[in-house]
Amino acid sequence: MRTFSLIFLILSLTFCQKKTTTADVSLGFPSDPPSLDPLFATDLVSQKLSALLFGGLFQIQNAKPEMNWAENSKFWKEKKGIIWEIRLKSEPLGPKTEDVVFSIQRLLQENSPRGGDYKFIKEISAASEPNTIKFQLDDTVNEEEAKEKLSLPFASILSKKDFLERGEFHSFGKYRLVSWKKNESLELIKRDSNDTELPDTVRIRILPQSTTSLFLFRKGELDSFKLTDFLLSSPDAKSHNTIVKRGRSVQYVAINQNNPCFDKNFRHALNFAIPRGLIIEKLLENKADLLKGPIAIPFLSQLTKTKSDLTPEFYYDKNKAISLLKNSACFPGILNQTLELRMRGDDENQAKGRAIEQALKEIGLQIKLKGMEKAPLYKENGEGKGDLTLLTWYADYESVWNFLDPVFHGEKPGNGGNRAFYSNRDITKLLNDRKERNLPNALKIIKQIEEDAPWIFLWSIQENYLVSDKFIRYAGLSEFL
Incomplete structure (x- = not known):
């Protein structure tokens, strides 16, 4: 009888289990998003998820901002600044004016890592015309850049009702x-x-x-x-x-600018010490591209064909690296210090870390690898901790300026994007002057950043x-x- 009861129990559990539903398509992500809040979509996983879940007034298509939930746009200048009116598409699944006003006001008022990029918005309100939003902007921004900024995940439109009543990030994406x-x-x-x-x-x-x-x-x-x-x-x-x-990312090592021993000679020494071509060939299976400063050469070659604009400043020269290291501020004491090279703890990043570690050891430095989980790595880097940090920057949209700002902006240190805590007033001034965002100035900034070398410039990974x-x-x- 006991045997029969046991068999009956097993059969009951087997056939009464909840059936697992099968999705039409299953995608693999390497990590969880830290949050569903689009204001904090600063990492690649969050940006990819935001692309699926969220929708904004505009979206980037073929390197240009195109209308998404915006149906019409009028942009004109007045004495007090710029007026920008946007009419929304009238669709059952689309946002209402109150959703847009709420979401943009939240972006401006909440403490977001990228909130500083939207300071050009002075005010937003519902316009007198139905289904229309009215922006008041300062005169430092042009229409193209304003559209670009409103194409990013941070400017996603949330359902005001769902957020206020249930705290849910319901948006208007696919x-x-x-x-x-x-x-x-x-x-x-x-x-x-x-x-x-x-x-x-x-x-x-x-x-x-x-x-x-x-x-x-x-x-x-x-x-x-x-x-x-x-x-x-x-x-x-x-x-x-x-x-x-290709060309969407830049992998680099942030050199902590808060350490006075890491002067320009030291930073240049680190850059000349890395055999990039060998690492790309042997470790990366030739699936990566060289950089010109912080820009992937295939990406930059779409903008300029001038050879000097596309020739990297740094190449592998071990003897030159050793000579520069000897002229650095803390030599020879720096040789007795153990420098920490931090990175994500997965196999891929650890392998790259070991290659970089070996190259730096060959010029006499003592390097200790430290693999970390993503959240504490970014948190501690944002607090200015660590000597060297292996990181990847993924551009939010296809623009040369997105590889320069915020990663080298002096007013956006740490989690704002500038993870090397690099500070150059002239660079920050050029990045702030949106009227001067042209190719000659971009090339000027790239040249200066190469000279200052706040990073070890590595490669652009082909995804x-x-x-x-x-x-x-x-x-x-x-x-x-």
């Missing part, structure tokens, strides 16, 4: 969030069932290890994930199933995504990679 299991998955459902270029449901799985992602991809349980460096030669990475993104045949069938999905 998808809405159904559930979020921390460090496991996020379930999304499409807002417009008539959009045939996107799947109805998307599951985002949090998979820190790319080997796990590859295993699930081979089992047919994952449809897209970013290939790490050591998986680039995988037989699964066929050209048909690989999507490549390679392994995608399934099912993923390829949805034409609109690749823009969210």
Whole structure:
């Protein structure tokens, strides 16, 4: 009798378990977003999630801001500044004027890492015309830049009612969030069932290890994930199933400018010590591009063909690095100090860290690697801690200025973007003067930044995504990679 009862119990549990639903497409993300709040979408994972969930008045398409929920725009100058009126699209799934006013006011009033970028907005209100927003702007901004700024995740439009009544970040993007299991998955459902270029449901799985992602991809349980460096030669990475993104990122080592021992000679020594070409060939499988200062050369070559504009200042020269190190402020004492090189603790970043560590040891420095979780790494860097920090900057949109501001802006240190705590008044002045945002001034800034060398300039990683045949069938999905 006991045996029968036990069998009955096992069968009951087996058949009564809740069935796990299968999403149309499953994407692999390396980490959880720190928050769903678009005001804090400063990391790549948050920006990708924001692209799926959130919508703004404008969006970047082919390196230019295009209208999203804006239907018409009028931009003119008056004595007190600039007036900008935007009429919204009249759609059932779209935002109302009160949603836009609430969201932009929240952006201006809350303590956001990128809030300083929106100081050009003096006031926002509902206009006298129906379904229209009125901005008052200062005269330091032009229409193109204003549209660019309102295309970023930080300027996403939230549902005022959902936020005030339930504290939920419901927006007007392609998808809405159904559930979020921390460090496991996020379930999304499409807002417009008539959009045939996107799947109805998307599951985002949090998979820190790319080997796990590859295993699930081979089992047919994952449809897209970013290939790490050591998986680039995988037989699964066929050209048909690989999507490549170039020039969107810059990998660098932030040299803490708060340390007086890290003077210009020291910083130049570190830059001449790195065999970038060898690391790109052997470690990165030639899937990375060299930089001109903080800009990927393939990206910069779209703007200028002048050879001097595209030739890096730093190259590998061990003897020159040693000579510069000897002329640095704290030599020879600096050789007896252990310098901490911090980075994310995953295999990919650790491998790059070991290559950089070896190069710096060869010029006589003592280096200690410290792998850290993402949240404490960024938190402590923002507090000015650490000597050297391996980081990646992903441009919010395709503009040369997005590789310069905020990462070198003297008024945006730490979590504002300038993680090396670099300060150059002339650079900050040029970045603040939006009327002077032209290519000659951009090239001038790049040259000065190379001279000051607040970073070890490394490379631009070519992002390679392994995608399934099912993923390829949805034409609109690749823009969210």
